Amino acid sequence: MFDVFRHPSRRAFLAGTTAAAALGLSGRPAFANVNWKKYAGTKLEVNLTKSPRSENLQKYEKEFTELTGIQVSSEATPEQQQRQKAVIELTSGRPSFDVIHMSYHVQKRQFEKAGWLADLSGFMKDPSLTEASLVESDFSAAGLQYAKDEKGRMLSLPFSVDYWIIYWNKDLFAKKGLSYPETFEDLVKAAEALTDPKEGIYGFVARGLKNANVPVWSSFLHGFGGDFLDASGNLLTDSPEAVEAAKLYQRLLTKAAPPGVAGFNWSECQSAFLQGRIGMWLDGVGFAPPLEDPEKSRVVGKVGYGVMPKGPKAQASATFGDGIGVTAASKNKEAAYLYCQWAVSKLMGARLLQAGGGVPFRHSVLGDPEVRKGVKMPAAWTEAVAESAKISKLGLPVVIPVTEFRDIIGIALTNTLSGADPAAELKKATEQFKPVLERSEKA
């Protein structure tokens, strides 16, 4: 706890409303009803995805132990490996962990269908387990949509949301006398005008690597008014809108992006942008902190944070989210729930937002002016987050075989970068994915 007082930048936020929560964590009035010490001595195993979110949790883990007397042993592994490991352990029926950090956009349906998560609805209504401010209505609609199953049970707590925005280099734009694009058309124009291969400057960069690249296409797809599935669950991934989105993807990544982009994941995009030679980079808001870090970045103070431009039919920001839940097989469900509650608490949410490592789903964190004051990122970043929240749209379909969807569509998209026809590629991919989807629904 004292750690917080040592950092002057956090004083503002401690002085504000969050101070109550901070005091609450020391067992004072704000949490009077909750008996935090009830499960003292319990040992919890926590399985996290390696990210700024998990770093934030691990950094302050001791505070949780001080508050509850619960010993935490947490493990953070990179996303892809963590997902595979978790699923295999959960399938065995005896997972080694009590708390699981999950990616809703990949795992929601799979986890629900398999019944791997404990129902938290009852805990949330129990005043001896749940602080008064933690109510469903404090989570954004997208968060609740993610966390609840078809029967309306809360199977996890919405943890962090990721909106896709455009990072843009204000210097490069100024040199060419350009302003931030309002529409897809402007986006293409600006990207191509900024590109100057002789100087090693490229107007646009985004993921070209298969699987990782699908959200880039989704961002365009929504703008063209398209969607992944229709109301009865049929694939729309070869619709005219989908093809338009793929064409735009192809055009931007072949005409305005650096060579080799077909193999870029976010980290290659980020390192290219950090060098100051990229006009625009489309990716999640969570990748912002290094851009403003003088040790890593050549573009400190020059970065603009733009909301996704308008498409011909709509303006939409592709949205993804993480949740944190308790495994159905856990023997320490209440203690594990306390951990989840702490992870999404106002104090931890404020810290996450202020460090720029993620955006909480809770209104009480985002809407708090005191919390906002402490945000280390430029105001434009916070603004882009708030604006994106208004136009958020799920960036991936809610189906079980999400990974296969991303691989198959992603391969089609990567193929367009070596000149393949977008319509033909999407048609082929859709045909290939169709039986996979049918099999998963049948199982």
Add this chain to the structure above:
Amino acid sequence: MTILVEQQPALIADANAAPPARDIARVSYWPFVLPAIVVVGSVIVFPWAFTLWMSLHEWRIGGAHSFVGLQNYLRLGTDPRFAEAAWHTLLYTALAVVAPLLLGTLAALIFNQRFPLRGLMRGVFVMPMMATPVAIALVWTMMFHPQLGVLNYLLSLVGIGPQAWVFHPASVIPSLVLVETWQWTPLVMLIVLGGLAAIPLEPYESAEIDGAGAFQKFRYITLPMIAPFLMVAVIIRTIDALKSFDIIYAITQGGPGTASETINLYLYSVAFAYYDVGYGSAIAVVFFALIIVLSLLLLYLRQRSKWADIGVGV
């Protein structure tokens, strides 16, 4: 085994022992064989049989499973991604055997000469072999970066334009083979060096008397003499390259697109990313068959270049 069992009764009968001989043979040998049978059964036979069994099922992690007969194998026949992966595997293996073989042999010939600091140079040369594949894969990924990587910087110094290396479908497999070659050339060198050390001097002396040139000596003496060693290197390299996973996964994950996806990587995706273990098992079975065929072929070739045939006593 049969010989032992048959000989033993005779010995015991000579000693006029009372109990039936065959029973004693069983009792006295089984305990020694049992541990090996248990280990082989549990780590080789059982997983293998279980894989076969799973390959006949529609089996998804987290879902129910049902018997589908040969359906998974039929699906393989019409799966373009599998066919592509098989081709990549063969191409990758061929390149990753030939390149280290040529360079390793060359290096062995050089290191077989006497020159100052030879010991030190040999030590430095074998260092890549000792590094962890994933660690070197990460270093190479950085070096391959088209804008920030050191490889393109080095090329720019000699006036060659930037290359896309592992970031383009056309150059990805050769670039990965480059890493594999860098790491495994030293192994081939060590094997061949051993072969060179075993060659007697006499054939060279008589060749010189007969007026043979340097190339002729290499072609007609050195090469046939080290052929068995080369064969060993080929077998080790082929097995290694076929099952190569870490370097490819860490650098490209099979990308861009599926341009560097080998059977191993595809198998991994199907079983552990798509959780389709039934189909994944079918791929594993076919992959295993492919390895068996290649191994038999290599063994046949190895038989043909037996040590005794070329007169090197072993």
